Amino acid sequence: MTKNNETTPSSTVVDDEREELTAAAVTIGRRGLLRAAALGGLGITALGALSETVAAAAQSSTTTPSGPIHQWCMIIDLRLCNGCKLCTTACQTAHYLHEDQTWMNVYTMQNAAGEDYFMPRPCMMCEDPACVPVCPVGANIRTDEGLVLVDQSRCIGTRICMNACPYDARYFNWEQAVPAPRQPFPQEPAWPVPQVKGTVGKCIDCAAMLPSGQLPECVTHCPMGVIYFGDLTSDAAVNGMGATVKVSTFLEENDAVVFKEEYGTHPRVYYIPGHGQDLDNNAAASS
Amino acid sequence: MSNDLLESERVSEPQSHAREDVRAAAMRPVLETPRWWWPSVVVLGVIVALGIVAWMVQVADGLGTAGYSDGAFWAIYEANLVAFIGVSYGGAVVSAILRLTHAGWRAPLTRIAEATALVTLPIGMMFIIPHLGSPQKIWELVWPPYWNLSSPILWDFFAVSTYLLATMVFFYLPLVPDAAIVLERLGDAPADRRTRTRRTLYRVLLGRFGGTPHERAALNGAIGLVAIMIIPMAVSVHSVLSFAFSSSSRPGYMETIFPVYFVVAALYSGVALVVLVIAAVRRLYHLEAFIVPRHFVRLGFVMIAFGAAYLYLTFTEYLVDGYSGTVGAAAWVYQDIAGRYWIPFWFYFVAAGIVPLVIMAVRRFRTTTGVVIASTLVVAALWVKRLVIVIPPATEPLVQSPLAKGGVLAGNWGSYHFTWVPISITVAATAAIPLLLLIVFRFVPILPMAEMEEMAETGEDRDVVSSGEVA
Numbered sequence: 001m002t003k004n005n006e007t008t009p010s011s012t013v014v015d016d017e018r019e020e021l022t023a024a025a026v027t028i029g030r031r032g033l034l035r036a037a038a039l040g041g042l043g044i045t046a047l048g049a050l051s052e053t054v055a056a057a058a059q060s061s062t063t064t065p066s067g068p069i070h071q072w073c074m075i076i077d078l079r080l081c082n083g084c085k086l087c088t089t090a091c092q093t094a095h096y097l098h099e100d101q102t103w104m105n106v107y108t109m110q111n112a113a114g115e116d117y118f119m120p121r122p123c124m125m126c127e128d129p130a131c132v133p134v135c136p137v138g139a140n141i142r143t144d145e146g147l148v149l150v151d152q153s154r155c156i157g158t159r160i161c162m163n164a165c166p167y168d169a170r171y172f173n174w175e176q177a178v179p180a181p182r183q184p185f186p187q188e189p190a191w192p193v194p195q196v197k198g199t200v201g202k203c204i205d206c207a208a209m210l211p212s213g214q215l216p217e218c219v220t221h222c223p224m225g226v227i228y229f230g231d232l233t234s235d236a237a238v239n240g241m242g243a244t245v246k247v248s249t250f251l252e253e254n255d256a257v258v259f260k261e262e263y264g265t266h267p268r269v270y271y272i273p274g275h276g277q278d279l280d281n282n283a284a285a286s287s
Numbered sequence: 288m289s290n291d292l293l294e295s296e297r298v299s300e301p302q303s304h305a306r307e308d309v310r311a312a313a314m315r316p317v318l319e320t321p322r323w324w325w326p327s328v329v330v331l332g333v334i335v336a337l338g339i340v341a342w343m344v345q346v347a348d349g350l351g352t353a354g355y356s357d358g359a360f361w362a363i364y365e366a367n368l369v370a371f372i373g374v375s376y377g378g379a380v381v382s383a384i385l386r387l388t389h390a391g392w393r394a395p396l397t398r399i400a401e402a403t404a405l406v407t408l409p410i411g412m413m414f415i416i417p418h419l420g421s422p423q424k425i426w427e428l429v430w431p432p433y434w435n436l437s438s439p440i441l442w443d444f445f446a447v448s449t450y451l452l453a454t455m456v457f458f459y460l461p462l463v464p465d466a467a468i469v470l471e472r473l474g475d476a477p478a479d480r481r482t483r484t485r486r487t488l489y490r491v492l493l494g495r496f497g498g499t500p501h502e503r504a505a506l507n508g509a510i511g512l513v514a515i516m517i518i519p520m521a522v523s524v525h526s527v528l529s530f531a532f533s534s535s536s537r538p539g540y541m542e543t544i545f546p547v548y549f550v551v552a553a554l555y556s557g558v559a560l561v562v563l564v565i566a567a568v569r570r571l572y573h574l575e576a577f578i579v580p581r582h583f584v585r586l587g588f589v590m591i592a593f594g595a596a597y598l599y600l601t602f603t604e605y606l607v608d609g610y611s612g613t614v615g616a617a618a619w620v621y622q623d624i625a626g627r628y629w630i631p632f633w634f635y636f637v638a639a640g641i642v643p644l645v646i647m648a649v650r651r652f653r654t655t656t657g658v659v660i661a662s663t664l665v666v667a668a669l670w671v672k673r674l675v676i677v678i679p680p681a682t683e684p685l686v687q688s689p690l691a692k693g694g695v696l697a698g699n700w701g702s703y704h705f706t707w708v709p710i711s712i713t714v715a716a717t718a719a720i721p722l723l724l725l726i727v728f729r730f731v732p733i734l735p736m737a738e739m740e741e742m743a744e745t746g747e748d749r750d751v752v753s754s755g756e757v758a
Contacts, residue, residue: 111688135438154427156422157419158418163531166685173420176349196421197420198349
């Protein structure tokens with residue numbers, strides 16, 4: 001996937017469509033509303049000059065498709081998940097997390113027939129994240145490749161981002177972090193290992209591993225090939241079994257949805273719901 | 288509040304207190320240390336110190352020792368932050384609102400009410416520290432390059448800081464002419480070291496105020512201006528505080544009613560705490576001649592006006608969210624009224640919703656004791672109500688099947704476990720209120736002498752002062 005750096009013609013079509021949708025659906029974004037209330041409503045525009053974060057927020061609120069090389073995304077094929085939770089344990093092993101810090105969490109859900117199905121929930125890497133604007137010290141970052149990360153050296157631990165996230169995707173370090181041996185990457189937002197006591201942690205899409213062409217841990221460790229990791233720019237995604245799909249076609253043909261679409265967060269994790277196949281996944285997996 | 292309601296305490300003959308009586312009563316605790324003062328300060332100081340020790344344990348071991356988890360990310364400290372800053376509103380009401388409405392009966396109460404606000408507000412703000420996971424980085428909140436102006440927490444910080452400054456000014460301004468009176472009295476005392484230190488203190492407080500009619504007019508103008516300004520400031524503090532909860536998509540927090548809801552609760556609990564402080568101070572400092580049962584009854588009426596408004600807001604909130612039928616909103620309403628949080632919720636409803644209204648409605652209960660009992664219930668029950676506001680939504684799972692069996696009770700609800708750490712810190716903060724008040728009244732005359740004298744001259748206080756009413 002990382003070899004496919006060149007922008008294909010189809011990707012511009014996807015990007016244009018997405019921009020149109022965004023513009024039509026959300027005339028005033030969450031960030032815009034808060035900023036207007038903070039600056040315009042209270043009439044202290046001069047203070048804006050003091051804040052780097054406001055300037056940064058203004059820049060990132062319009063995504064520029066021509067800028068960064070990648071726009072990371074994830075596709076989760078719910079038809080295949082058997083709820084083994086190997087993704088969760090692989091994630092926790094790689095990032096030295098406590099057992100209850102399920103950055104990649106697998107929820108047991110129920111359908112209308114009362115039967116169980118499984119739903120892996122990483123960070124949704126929202127295009128308009130609810131967690132970023134509420135942090136008082138700007139410890140939440142959205143990179144130009146579309147990753148929402150936490151700067152744990154900045155985080156003071158107010159946990160207001162945990163309140164804001166509609167997906168329960170944020171986990172606090174309530175006690176001493178699990179000690180970690182020397183890591184191949186420095187402790188930074190793209191690789192917050194070991195975790196820092198008293199700060200918030202969350203799924204990072206294994207951001208530090210991506211430049212070297214490695215897939216996130218949950219993707220490589222999924223034995224069912226449920227999780228695809230992809231790039232909206234090159235319109236390609238790949239799962240742990242080596243299957244490669246064209247993102248736009250794959251999403252369209254399988255009626256992909258995003259979780260809690262109505263909240264206007266524009267997640268970059270797409271779910272492929274069931275298509276009337278055998279709903280009892282446990283039975284399907286064991287047979 | 289018409290006088291028909293107060294028939295039982297009708298004033299016999301309007302008359303003002305003698306100037307010397309007021310001065311003697313107001314300055315007695317300043318000039319001589321009461322016998323119980325040191326023992327009380329030591330006991331309260333030890334309780335506060337134990338709270339600090341508990342906090343140090345929490346700093347060492349993490350917020351997990353305070354009973355927090357990802358299933359209950361906000362709990363007791365956030366409730367305390369709201370509750371303790373809330374009770375500071377009593378000062379703004381009794382002093383500012385009654386001043387602006389020219390309620391003459393407020394006179395002997397203003398200093399006590401303002402002092403209560405002055406000590407409870409910093410204690411409430413202090414709860415930001417144990418609330419934070421990384422308190423060593425709290426300086427980032429005052430470091431402008433790190434400010435994220437779209438964050439409600441940052442605006443909480445700005446609003447509360449501004450309000451604290453205004454509260455300090457509002458406490459200080461009426462004190463200026465009183466400092467002159469104390470200085471005058473200290474002139475008679477032997478010039479030992481202690482008296483000299485005190486003289487320096489009151490000279491600093493006095494500044495260049497000379498007491499000329501022009502200066503008095505300017506001072507009164509300034510007090511009036513601050514009294515007007517402090518009311519929108521107080522409203523802003525709890526409004527912005529509520530935004531920290533409501534700027535989210537979390538059921539139970541995402542409520543448009545929240546700013547009003549928080550402000551009214553703060554006013555309600557604030558008046559209740561002022562009643563308790565006034566009752567204690569009246570007994571301890573022997574102010575029965577100045578603070579009469581009618582004061583309590585009137586404060587009781589002010590209190591239940593807010594109490595009735597709060598009960599109404601609670602009703603609308605639960606009705607609308609409960610009726611919505613969405614899993615998220617209906618779930619927390621159900622948990623509050625019939626689920627795992629029913630005991631604290633109904634405790635609020637009875638102790639701060641119904642009982643105070645009954646006490647003030649029945650003439651037989653409408654006594655000093657009755658109002659003090661009602662106020663105690665209100666302060667306690669509104670603290671519990673803040674826990675009920677904060678904890679259930681923070682423990683509600685946001686990822687759950689809408690179709691799951693069990694309806695609104697489905698999903699993995701988190702739970703908050705009270706441990707000795709936050710309880711010690713809460714008890715310490717509660718003990719800090721009387722501790723700081725004892726210290727304040729060691730240096731500050733307990734009655735606003737100059738103000739009372741001025742009101743006696745203009746006759747503004749005549750509808751309440753009556754030595755015949757002494758209980």
